[in-house]
Amino acid sequence: MTARTVGVGLISVGWMGKVHSRAYQALPVVYPELGIKPRLIIAADTSQERADYAVDVLGFERSTLDYHEVLADPEVEVVSICAPNFLHAEIGIAAAKAGKAFWIEKPVGRGVVETMSVQAAAAEADVLTTIGFNYRNAPAIEHIKTLVADGSLGRVTNVHGRMFADYSSEPNGALSWRFIRGLAGSGVLGDLMGHLIDLMHYTVGPISDVNGMTKTVYTERPVLQMGQGTHFDVIEGGEMKAVENEDYAAMMVKFADSAQGAGAMGTLEASRVAVGPRASYAIEIYGTEGSVKWDFENMNEIQLAIGRKGVHLGYQRVMVAPGFGDFDHFQPGAGTGMSYDDLKVIEAKKFLEAFVGGQALNSNINDAVAAARVVSAAETSADSGAWVTLSAEAGTTAALRA
Ligand SMILES: NC(=O)c1ccc[n+]([C@@H]2O[C@H](COP(=O)([O-])OP(=O)(O)OC[C@H]3O[C@@H](n4cnc5c(N)ncnc54)[C@H](O)[C@@H]3O)[C@@H](O)[C@H]2O)c1
Missing domain, CATH: 3.30.360.10 (Dihydrodipicolinate Reductase; domain 2)
Known part of the structure; x- marks a missing residue:
């Protein structure tokens, strides 16, 4: 089977940024039958140390201090939004406008008004969304x-x-x-x-x-x-x-x-x-x-x-x-128990399976x-x-x- 490569962008390389990255990496091993191969393209964090870590340790091809570069990158098809809550609405709306499917951490914004503004932008652009409701x-x-x-x-x-x-x-x-x-x-x-x-x-x-x-x-x-x-x-x-x-x-x-x-x-x-x-x-x-x-x-x-x-x-x-x-x-x-990280692997799988046109x-x-x-x-x-x-x-x- 030829693998379907999916270009991934990451915004913010904190705790969740690392967990999302590990989930993408594990996906082809845990779900080989889906034939999906995430390619970690570009990660953004305002901390230079964390941007470097994304390349040196997590395996992204490049990094930036400005998340707009992730959304503008033509090789990026899907984006993980792992920023602090105050940036969720701004980044979620920008991702939708850039036509990128996104997996965004919870809570989506600082309240219901911001969450609904992301909902409206995603609906308008008709982009796929997935929320970090891992449990x-x-x-x-x-x-x-x-x-x-x-x-x-x-x-x-x-x-x-x-x-x-x-x-x-x-x-x-x-x-x-x-x-x-x-x-x-x-x-x-x-x-x-x-x-x-x-x-x-x-x-x-x-x-x-x-x-x-x-x-x-x-x-x-x-x-x-x-x-x-x-x-x-x-x-x-x-x-x-x-x-x-x-x-x-x-x-x-x-x-x-x-x-x-x-x-x-x-x-x-x-x-x-x-x-x-x-x-x-x-x-x-x-x-x-x-x-x-x-x-x-x-x-x-x-x-x-x-x-x-x-x-x-x-x-x-x-x-x-x-x-x-x-x-x-x-x-x-x-x-033999599963762990927290495994729940994120399932979340990545549900996200990308829907993205490539499989079950939603x-x-x-x-x-x-x-x-x-x-x-x-x-x-x-x-x-x-x-x-x-x-x-x-x-x-x-x-x-x-x-
Ligand atoms: N689903 C879950 O179980 C779960 C668990 C923890 C956190 N979260 C959610 O994930 C999100 C991130 O939390 P965290 O614990 O990873 O945070 P964190 O504090 O570990 O990391 C946040 C990162 O964002 C970076 N950042 C700040 N401003 C930025 C900008 N303008 N552009 C790019 N990067 C920027 C910071 O430098 C930092 O590296 C939050 O919304 C949180 O609620 C979800």
Whole structure:
């Protein structure tokens, strides 16, 4: 088979820039049957050190300090946008205008207005989009989606979800761009809650009503210069500046009258300052015939309870195995675990498979708008104390696949 080479451009060579690059490199090895061969053409970062790293270590053919050169490059067919949030709308719109398909990290912009501006530009230019909602690619999540869709859990009654991370639990944890409203938009709502909302949309269905509350636990942190480190860094004795967005958020939700989620309700929480959980990104779905739990900290297993009769009621531990999502592309048998990076390889595969005209299993900009609208509703509700009602976002992938 002749491989279809796809020219790749990368904008920003931070944590996600590296992860996207590794995903493109792994794709032909993990999915040889697709015949897709990404070619890493050009990467941009305003940090010279990171631009050099893209060539010297990640294997890009060239680099630049100006992302416009990536979008103008005729050899670039698809672009990974891994910049901080404040640049997402500007770059996403520019990518669409340049006619490039793009894989953009979440949250797409600093709120629903910016996310919708990217949606409009992508629709106008008719370019393919994919969002960094990687947790939906976990084989366990794909299996949970099937269990909900085929009625194994009965009628979904309620859900519980949490995204509890400790990356900023240290009071002297660095004030990266993530804590500044003008650079990030919301805090943990956009950073982690958006992933959780997407997981709920993907497995259960659209959220229709939101009642939220938020809290900033640490109001000042030591300053970190852009491109100098990560939000995991701890800085002793640095200059302190104000944290401008929330560390913790919670919301009660109701689901729209979709096939799976009709009448369901639940609670969702997110924290970036939890002590104990490291990256406990978990969903629980309860139905009239059973329930299922998953936690990213143990991403290769689910806890499953089916049925209301007999002496062996309760949860059984089910290890992810061939037949669950794309697991068999990574490991031949259960018990040998997949990792975070593998979820990005699946995301790259969904993106490029759709790009070359294959199955469109990728998330898209409408999913990002759907999540951003729920985040925005949570912020509005946190201010007013009242419930906020949403209409469903058309064109999301959430309800498309069993
Ligand atoms: N999907 C996920 O699980 C996940 C995980 C982490 C981060 N993210 C998202 O990925 C995005 C990037 O986060 P990160 O942790 O990689 O950030 P990071 O701070 O590690 O890297 C950001 C990079 O952007 C560069 N940059 C700044 N201005 C630029 C410009 N004008 N042009 C080009 N590059 C520029 C910086 O120099 C830095 O190298 C964010 O939107 C974040 O929310 C998603």
